[in-house]
Amino acid sequence: MKNHWNHARIILPSLLLIWIILTTILGHYEPDLSIQAPQKGFLAPEITLPSLAGNLASLSDYQGKIVILNLWASWCPPCVKEMEAIQQVYSDYQNEGLTVLAVNMTFQDSQNDAAEFVREKGLEFPVLFDLNGITADTYNMYALPTTFFIDRDGVVQDVIIGGPMSEALLRSKIETLLGR
């Protein structure tokens, strides 16, 4: 028994150390930075959608800005509840390079209801319409609301599924993206 232990206490850490050295030398992998995926660390997938303002808007139009991409619907209670907080942080941080893209899941909502909601609440940020569910599919929407925090380089830094998000949560995420 003592011999087994004497051998094990040397062999085991030695083997693990050799494994770590081999991993460091041979196992290095350079990630493909061009891959787009709705997941932290990846480039946010490009979207081009019609907006409430009447024009076509793309995510790439906002390159260099911090983007909060929020998937929502007017019939979704937590989506509706968090809009006030989103509007507040948009007002406070807009001049520091923040923008909000509120993508309405119009393929399971009504464009009129969504537009009416935006008018009632006085939302000032761009509202886009996902008419055929392509954005929902691209961004792996499993539940509403779903929010993506995208940095100035277009990389997803955080994903929040569900809500409503509190104002403090939004501010803390934005401040991280602002480097504070």
Place this chain on the structure above:
Amino acid sequence: MLPVLQIGPLAIQTFGLVILLSLWGGIWLAEKNADKFQISSEVLDKLIVYSLVSSVLAARLFYFFRYPSAFLKSPLNLISLNIQMMDWSGGALVGALIFLILVQRRKLEIWSVLDALSPLLPVIGMGLGLATLAVGSQYGTPTGLPWGINLWGEIRHPVQLYQTFGFLLIMIFQLRHLKRLRTYVENNSGGANFPAGNPQPGGMEFLWILVWSAALQILVDTFRQDTLLLFGRIHGLQIISLILVLLAILQLNKVYSQKGENKISQEENGVMNGY
């Protein structure tokens, strides 16, 4: 991937659900085997509950201290149900501190308590593997192997499953060992210099589980893409795990030396061959 479980109008975050279930399962297993280490399940239960509750509260407080200006305009958000506003590393630190204080106050033998808690580790490990698979985090490097999974634009090592199966193996071996320990405890009154009914020195169970769990992390982390890299190449988690292995082996060395001095033949008892 299944980040959310939709049950009627309810959308349940799968990550949280799996972690809760694994915590519950691990605690149940630990309490069931606590008597082998001379710890009552009620005492263990209280230690766990107080440590967990203090961890959760501390996690929120630490988050507040990281982003105080975020709470200035809406201070009531301090008690908001947003689970994303938690600093879990701070919470874990406070939880561990509370745990140590409680152990000291109740005059418990720390190594026996850690032994009693050791079944929790592999179960939580399995839960973490499944939870990260559900949300697609902790993903692997690209591979051409036939068991690769399609995730985030490439076919990748299913490192979440490697972790889950690795911890499953550790749990199976531990359960077999605990069964033999129970048989020994029921048939014997204990060896010299150990508490009655406990055939192995305190700490041995916990330390060996720590060694195998850390070794598993070293192996699995090789295939993780979103892992902490030091100087752009060295896997930080592997280094931390190796340090844990070395510390555990140092302590085990003391334990085995003490065993040798006590001249107790574990081979005769046929209990300790599991490790």
